[in-house]
Amino acid sequence: MSKEITSREQDYSQWYNDIVLKAGLADYSAVRGCMIIKPYGFALWEKMRDTLDKMFKDTGHVNAYFPLFIPKSFLSKEAAHVEGFAKECAVVTHYRLKNDPDGNGIIVDPDAKLEEELIVRPTSETIIWNTYKTWIQSYRDLPLLINQWANVVRWEMRTRLFLRTTEFLWQEGHTAHATRLEAIDETVRMLNVYADFVENYMAVPVIKGVKSESERFAGAEDTYCIEALMQDGKALQAGTSHFLGQNFAKAFDVKFSDKENKLDYVWATSWGVSTRLIGALVMAHSDDDGLILPPKIAPLQVVIVPIFKGDEQLGVITEVAGKIVQELKDLGISVKYDKSDNVRPGWKFAEYEKQGVPVRIAIGARDISNNVVEVARRDTKAKMTVDINGLSFYIQTLLDEIQLHMYNRAKEYRDDHITKVDSWNEFIHVLDEKAGFVSAHWDGTATTEEKIKELTKATIRCIPLDNEPSAGKCILTGNPSMQRVLFARAY
Amino acid sequence: MSKEITSREQDYSQWYNDIVLKAGLADYSAVRGCMIIKPYGFALWEKMRDTLDKMFKDTGHVNAYFPLFIPKSFLSKEAAHVEGFAKECAVVTHYRLKNDPDGNGIIVDPDAKLEEELIVRPTSETIIWNTYKTWIQSYRDLPLLINQWANVVRWEMRTRLFLRTTEFLWQEGHTAHATRLEAIDETVRMLNVYADFVENYMAVPVIKGVKSESERFAGAEDTYCIEALMQDGKALQAGTSHFLGQNFAKAFDVKFSDKENKLDYVWATSWGVSTRLIGALVMAHSDDDGLILPPKIAPLQVVIVPIFKGDEQLGVITEVAGKIVQELKDLGISVKYDKSDNVRPGWKFAEYEKQGVPVRIAIGARDISNNVVEVARRDTKAKMTVDINGLSFYIQTLLDEIQLHMYNRAKEYRDDHITKVDSWNEFIHVLDEKAGFVSAHWDGTATTEEKIKELTKATIRCIPLDNEPSAGKCILTGNPSMQRVLFARAY
Numbered sequence: 001m002s003k004e005i006t007s008r009e010q011d012y013s014q015w016y017n018d019i020v021l022k023a024g025l026a027d028y029s030a031v032r033g034c035m036i037i038k039p040y041g042f043a044l045w046e047k048m049r050d051t052l053d054k055m056f057k058d059t060g061h062v063n064a065y066f067p068l069f070i071p072k073s074f075l076s077k078e079a080a081h082v083e084g085f086a087k088e089c090a091v092v093t094h095y096r097l098k099n100d101p102d103g104n105g106i107i108v109d110p111d112a113k114l115e116e117e118l119i120v121r122p123t124s125e126t127i128i129w130n131t132y133k134t135w136i137q138s139y140r141d142l143p144l145l146i147n148q149w150a151n152v153v154r155w156e157m158r159t160r161l162f163l164r165t166t167e168f169l170w171q172e173g174h175t176a177h178a179t180r181l182e183a184i185d186e187t188v189r190m191l192n193v194y195a196d197f198v199e200n201y202m203a204v205p206v207i208k209g210v211k212s213e214s215e216r217f218a219g220a221e222d223t224y225c226i227e228a229l230m231q232d233g234k235a236l237q238a239g240t241s242h243f244l245g246q247n248f249a250k251a252f253d254v255k256f257s258d259k260e261n262k263l264d265y266v267w268a269t270s271w272g273v274s275t276r277l278i279g280a281l282v283m284a285h286s287d288d289d290g291l292i293l294p295p296k297i298a299p300l301q302v303v304i305v306p307i308f309k310g311d312e313q314l315g316v317i318t319e320v321a322g323k324i325v326q327e328l329k330d331l332g333i334s335v336k337y338d339k340s341d342n343v344r345p346g347w348k349f350a351e352y353e354k355q356g357v358p359v360r361i362a363i364g365a366r367d368i369s370n371n372v373v374e375v376a377r378r379d380t381k382a383k384m385t386v387d388i389n390g391l392s393f394y395i396q397t398l399l400d401e402i403q404l405h406m407y408n409r410a411k412e413y414r415d416d417h418i419t420k421v422d423s424w425n426e427f428i429h430v431l432d433e434k435a436g437f438v439s440a441h442w443d444g445t446a447t448t449e450e451k452i453k454e455l456t457k458a459t460i461r462c463i464p465l466d467n468e469p470s471a472g473k474c475i476l477t478g479n480p481s482m483q484r485v486l487f488a489r490a491y
Numbered sequence: 492m493s494k495e496i497t498s499r500e501q502d503y504s505q506w507y508n509d510i511v512l513k514a515g516l517a518d519y520s521a522v523r524g525c526m527i528i529k530p531y532g533f534a535l536w537e538k539m540r541d542t543l544d545k546m547f548k549d550t551g552h553v554n555a556y557f558p559l560f561i562p563k564s565f566l567s568k569e570a571a572h573v574e575g576f577a578k579e580c581a582v583v584t585h586y587r588l589k590n591d592p593d594g595n596g597i598i599v600d601p602d603a604k605l606e607e608e609l610i611v612r613p614t615s616e617t618i619i620w621n622t623y624k625t626w627i628q629s630y631r632d633l634p635l636l637i638n639q640w641a642n643v644v645r646w647e648m649r650t651r652l653f654l655r656t657t658e659f660l661w662q663e664g665h666t667a668h669a670t671r672l673e674a675i676d677e678t679v680r681m682l683n684v685y686a687d688f689v690e691n692y693m694a695v696p697v698i699k700g701v702k703s704e705s706e707r708f709a710g711a712e713d714t715y716c717i718e719a720l721m722q723d724g725k726a727l728q729a730g731t732s733h734f735l736g737q738n739f740a741k742a743f744d745v746k747f748s749d750k751e752n753k754l755d756y757v758w759a760t761s762w763g764v765s766t767r768l769i770g771a772l773v774m775a776h777s778d779d780d781g782l783i784l785p786p787k788i789a790p791l792q793v794v795i796v797p798i799f800k801g802d803e804q805l806g807v808i809t810e811v812a813g814k815i816v817q818e819l820k821d822l823g824i825s826v827k828y829d830k831s832d833n834v835r836p837g838w839k840f841a842e843y844e845k846q847g848v849p850v851r852i853a854i855g856a857r858d859i860s861n862n863v864v865e866v867a868r869r870d871t872k873a874k875m876t877v878d879i880n881g882l883s884f885y886i887q888t889l890l891d892e893i894q895l896h897m898y899n900r901a902k903e904y905r906d907d908h909i910t911k912v913d914s915w916n917e918f919i920h921v922l923d924e925k926a927g928f929v930s931a932h933w934d935g936t937a938t939t940e941e942k943i944k945e946l947t948k949a950t951i952r953c954i955p956l957d958n959e960p961s962a963g964k965c966i967l968t969g970n971p972s973m974q975r976v977l978f979a980r981a982y
Contacts, residue, residue, distance in 0.1 A: 027622070027625075029557070029558045029618070029622065030558075030562060030565070030618065030621055030622075031558045031560045031561070031562060031609065031618070034558035034559070034560060035558075036555065036556065036557050036558065036622055037555055037556040038555055039555045039637065041555075042553070042554045042556055043553065043554070045556075046554065062530035062534065063530065063533045063537065064527065064528055064529055064530045064532075064533050065527065065528040065533055065536075065660065066520070066527050067520045067521075067525035067526075067658055068525070068611075068642055068644065068658050069522045069525060069581075069658070070522070071521060071522060072588070072597060072599075073596075074521070075588070075597065076596055076597045082588075082597060086587070086588035086589065086597060087587055087588070087589075088586070088587070089586065089587060089588050090560075090583045090585075090586055091583060091584065091585040091586065091587075091588065091599050092581045092582060092583050092584075092611065093583075093584045093585065093599065094581075094582040094584065095579070095580065095581055095582065095646040096577070096578055096579070096580060096582075096646065097563070097566070097573075097577035097578070097580050097582065097610075098577065098578075105564075105567055106563060106566065106567045106573060106577060108582050108584065108608055117599055118522065118581070119588075120559075120583065120611070127520070127521065127522070130521055131518065131520065131521075131527055134518075135518075140833075150642075151641075151642065153559065155586040155587065167558055167559050167560070169556065342631075
């Protein structure tokens, strides 16, 4: 078969696009910057969404749904917020089309102009806090722990499938609290939920940290984040959790009376992850043959392919396969038996490898007489001959092992790519030659941060939560610094 | 407590709004015609969505996601389609805001005007068939059975919570087939799935039928529908399934080569239900005390309320309640034990009645010494004293009985409100005095249909699928007719 996927070495960026398109995750659309999530990609998103949704509910959150549109004036109520989002908004100005009286087809009806323009939500803090104003009166109404699964639109100039699209799917949590401390606790709790999900389900190790001021969410007092490392040494922000202080409560005048009947502004958090995580998943694990999916979120965990000549052999194999399918299903393992006869087994092998199915079982007629099958794992491409007796438990253990191995492999790569540097030359050298995270001293000013970004395209990914204080000198200015921060070039 | 809900007799329309608002299903938003689905309402929608999603998957469908925006030119490609939707479109014309140089705050940046306006999807046939063009080449690519859960926008002039909102949530299935017959089969299959769901989960009986030409979906060859009857005698269209013929394939030039390598246009269906179903649910079952939810889709099936004085009694009751909760959960029944002590039991009773929780269990200290509890069912408000031994199985059976009883009660009302009439006077009289469906002869012309609508506000809800042919005379014109159709005033 033809080599469909560009190798990583040849062109990492093209490799990524090839995987996304050829594995059937997504497709380009006719609308600039918007993508189509194809059935296989959407099945993957469903697994991720359902897992996260359960984690949110287990931590006391409920789902709700707020309007797609935000009145223009709402955006402006929080100064930093509008500054952050005004430049990338889709704006609805009219509510009707009509036939052009000059015969040029369908045109926007000038008589149907909105009095106030509506913004397609880039995020929902404003419309939600405008609502919370009517829902919150007393401490008894708090905490309010609401999540929303929704589509949002940010008019990005340069887009890439999953990583940066004009429209994307995400969840946004918006919580309201009686005290500053409780809101900070919630911010950190949800950061930990994200880290748990990305590490233990997606098998991608992350560093938890806090953003520098200039990388903060527009309207937040603090932005917590998890940062992951891709195979090309670039970082990717995989999730953020914001402590919003009383900023939105003040902007929308949301006060509550406490037990002593004293009025105070409500404390807020918001937190989100998006379909961008699928981009992280692809780039953290896959190889030149295609996608590699961690078993815990793979839409299909096991595929069984018969190797046969003629209907008689197929009949015998199908009988055995049927039993294996049933045993695996009984263990809660998703499995497909692919006995289609219009393509050769080798073609099927390549196809399921491309789709990243964690385990492949091949069954030939001779295997059956020996009471064995061939098991291939996608992550290492190792093949094993395995006895049919006890096969399902073998597979169950193997899936766990693959999950763990994928995480460990990614973690080893990530750990090898955190480099401490103490001079500017070293800093440049590591960024250019080795990439990954660079741990370096920074003098804490936005000016220096901006200058470093201009010179190297590296940004401060985060100040790790588990940072040890250590005195040193800023990598660029030589000014005193009390801690190292993590720099990287990033998606 | 104050009477929060207007009675049906007093003002049916206000009663409906009261229930939706006071039971916590939805709230008004700051955006004209858009509503907020509150946590309880969204939990209900999740139950409905998850049930339907499983039914779609069990019939071979997969989910995908297509862009929110539709280029204006796409809408125009199918003539009837644009005619149907152009008048109610939200139109995105710009992609950026900026500070007004004259100091009037934030304005739309005139330099960020889109070359081609984008429509916020009112439905997705056009963007999807434009995509199918690249996905379908051969009969091997067919059938394509895709569903999408999404938000859509139709700029309605008069809106009502759930029933008619500018933005709403729905699912839209879009399938592609090699033959006309296969597409018609799919259209009917999905109509049956909808009927199954609405009758057996929502406990609302429906009539399956076909729309008259003037009530057809814009772009369809035939629109199948399920029609339900509300307690005020008005009909509500609960779901539609469209046979689209080759209309969209022709508009977007989607051809496939068959086994003989002959090219033909692809055959299409689309089908959808929306959050409107929640409106139907409210109006089919609820009473003047609040919502009544069928057990199969109630977010909470059973609530347990302790009746106690002092901590000692509460302790004893809580121990017993704990065991009951566990037993019910083991049977897969959702249950909440509400021992909050800031409100009285009577207040809780009213609150859970308002929310339509199917079964309430009250436990008092004396009950425990008699080894009984009080069980109240929401649908009939009957109360029973029930032995604690075997209580969970009693409740399990009771939930089934409530589900069935709600359906039967709604069906009895509906059946009583299908009235055959053979004269215009009778027709008017039944519509005004009894309401419900009126089964009458119609001469089959759009002119007559329109005239009847003008005179009576009644529309042809459907031509029932199980119609017996019967010769007669049109109720309005006296012209010959071969079958009766169902008229009603409708939501």
